[in-house]
Amino acid sequence: MVKKAENIIVGISIGDLNGIGPEVILKTFEDNRMLELCTPVIFANVKIISFLKKNLALDSSLHGIDSLEQIVLGKINVLNVWKEGVNLEFGKNDDVVGKYAIKSFATATKALKDKQVDVLVTAPINKYNIQSEDFKFPGHTDYLDKELSGNALMLMVHDKLRVGLLTDHIPVNEISNYLTEELLERKVGTIVKTLQQDFGISKPKVAILGLNPHSGDNGVIGDEEEKVIKPAVKKMFDLGQLVFGPYASDSFFGSLQYEKYDAILAMYHDQGLIPFKTLSFGNGVNYTAGLNRIRTSPDHGTAFEIAGKGIAKHDSFKEAVYLALDIYKKRNEYQELTKKPLKAKQN
Template structure:
């Protein structure tokens, strides 16, 4: 790839063009600091991006349309059209055409990731309703990318400056959570988290907290026995191997007393147990990272936000953080040094 040393090429799949994806992408890429660090490639359609540039009066945003990734220009924001014709852009409205383009953008970016022509991927928010079809079931980016890259396991890892939360179970119904809380699953997710903290975040001896499943972490069996029968033995097993693993902790008191600041990572048992406190503490800067894959994928931790689409009030902080996190993880994996300015 024709790229300057230490300047990764990072793809951005545009997600749902009728949500805030295009707006936060444009605003984030207007940050000159990003342009010095990465070469961005947007997978979308030029007409859709031009619509928002005019609608939001962000005329300083410019991009160069290229036919394929081989034409990437390292000093420009590049854009690849993933569909022949751009669907009509209707801010705040769910349409099947927008869903088809979101899927096309993701699939095109995945192909370029597989060929090694981009170094990482940032996925902008999409709508699971209009991206799904009878032919292709879409549960979430994490599961879709895990399948695409042949990973048996991955970890949904929500990260911000002073909090990192991983999940044992992700996008499954609440009624299925207990069935999926097993020693094997907890063990797998803990190993993924430890490896990621070391290799992706540069923490040589990570300290990890494990949350309980039940209220008050089971209250010594009074409110459930999963802690005593499943979680505690796994924690002891990892401790015996020399890992700094602690718990299980009652999640309400753990976050209420800000104990997350004492740990490099927190393993939650299910989606809302981890994501509610994470988004409460780090909504504007939080990043969703898929750990455990051979490729680097991050995403802002918010959704399409149809209610504010096209109004120029969406905060790009999480998208900017997602791009920067992808850059940092790529740099850590490659062993790159910080590049001097000048």
């Protein structure tokens, strides 16, 4: 049975309470038309969210609940993940606040895993205050990769621009140590599958960026392209995948080559995210491709410098909600099509 739009439950982790996460969440759902598209569930504490709403002079009507069985469709539900109060200082890096960010995220992830929510949208966390004995991950993606089935891949999305990362949160001087044909084939496979099932592209074209300047200049500036990337691209292409490259990354985006492809695979974090964020102008979305559940996030961080001032733009968070809903519908359509064999024509 296909769900009605407002019956799609969007789980939302609150992020760092001292950052702009709560503000962009509340601003997104202050528009009542959003509640016709889905039903949000914020994993936090209703008293704290009410305080933040008042502080930001927003009009959102909140519905506090103590269990997910109490969700009311068409309302902004706030699940009380904890009961105690939390001292907030906007813009401050606070280890205690970091623990509540992870408590919200872990509880929301479990709800996603247990299918109590349909999709997950995560507000920004601060990587400096989330580390503990129970959470030793650099960020959301690595934790989701552990908790959910599949192979997580960070895919940045803005309209038809989609940039995936071969490696993400690792030091630049270690990137070449991770670069293998097996990893390239696995990440490209993840991109191809998500383009098919989550974006409705039947024969996706994927561009691969080189690691070195000028893609190594035939081995003059590094040999990773000759030894690893080119053989992997040839192997995948020979197997029928529309994979091309490696392309020199310095001119690839400026020359608009990216417009010819359904997705681009960058070798490392900044190689992909600098051009992506330049082109997306704060409307981009971080999608965790390759998992059996759907998670999106805005493409910005906690923005401590403007937290609590009521001036944060919520465009990226709203786009993250839209994309999660679109992928949910596309994936359901894909699953329906692939499980129903086509009937042979009758003579």
